[in-house]
Amino acid sequence: MSGAKLIVIYPMPTDVAAFEEVYRDEHVPMAMEKLKGATKIVASRVVGAPDGNPAFHRIAEVHFPSMVALGECAASEGGQQTVDHARRISSGGAPIFLVAEEATVVL
Numbered sequence: 566m567s568g569a570k571l572i573v574i575y576p577m578p579t580d581v582a583a584f585e586e587v588y589r590d591e592h593v594p595m596a597m598e599k600l601k602g603a604t605k606i607v608a609s610r611v612v613g614a615p616d617g618n619p620a621f622h623r624i625a626e627v628h629f630p631s632m633v634a635l636g637e638c639a640a641s642e643g644g645q646q647t648v649d650h651a652r653r654i655s656s657g658g659a660p661i662f663l664v665a666e667e668a669t670v671v672l
Contacts, residue, residue, distance in 0.1 A: 567666050567667055567668045568604075568628055568629060568630055568631065568666075568667045569628075569629045569630075569631055569632040569634070569635040569664065569665065569666055569667060570626050570627060570628045570629065570635070570664075570665050570667050571626070571627040571629075571635060571639070571662065571663070571664055572624065572625070572626050572627075572661075572662070572663040572664075572665055573623075573624070573625040573626075573627070573651055573660050573661070573662055573663075574621050574623075574624050574660060574661040574663070575621060575622050575623040575624070575625075575651075575655050575657070575660045576620065576621055576622065576655065576657035576658040576659075576660070577619070577620070577621065577622045577657045578622055578655070578656045578657040579656040579657055580656060581622065583656070584622070584654065584655075584656060584657075587654045588623065588654060591650070591654070592647075592650055592651065592654055593606070593608065595646070595647055595650055596625075596627065596647050598643070599641075599643030599644065599646055599647050600627055600638055600643065600644060600647055601637075601638055601641060601643060601644075602629055602630070602634040602635070602637060602638045603627050603628060603629055603638065604628045604629060604630055605627075605628045606625060606626070606627050606628070607625070607626040607628070608623065608624075608625045608626075609623065609624045609625070609626075610622065610623055611623065611624065622657065628667070632664075632666065635664065648662070
């Protein structure tokens, strides 16, 4: 059975230090509390790109056991509050939200 995940891609913020502080101190705790049904969050900070200028600053992956669980979370008040907060803190432009099915290949 494949899982599902919500992927949030944040553009480069206008003030990286300010974004990181709000992301760490407000957004991540909010996500941990309000995203019911999530099994883990993988938060990556982009540190480079082949051309040297990454277009994005952070990529967050919120994992769920199923697409149904992801949909229930997204429809919940806590899910909507967390998505709205992600939009508000993204000072470099609107974040990109993607929904994906996940399959893992173990090497």
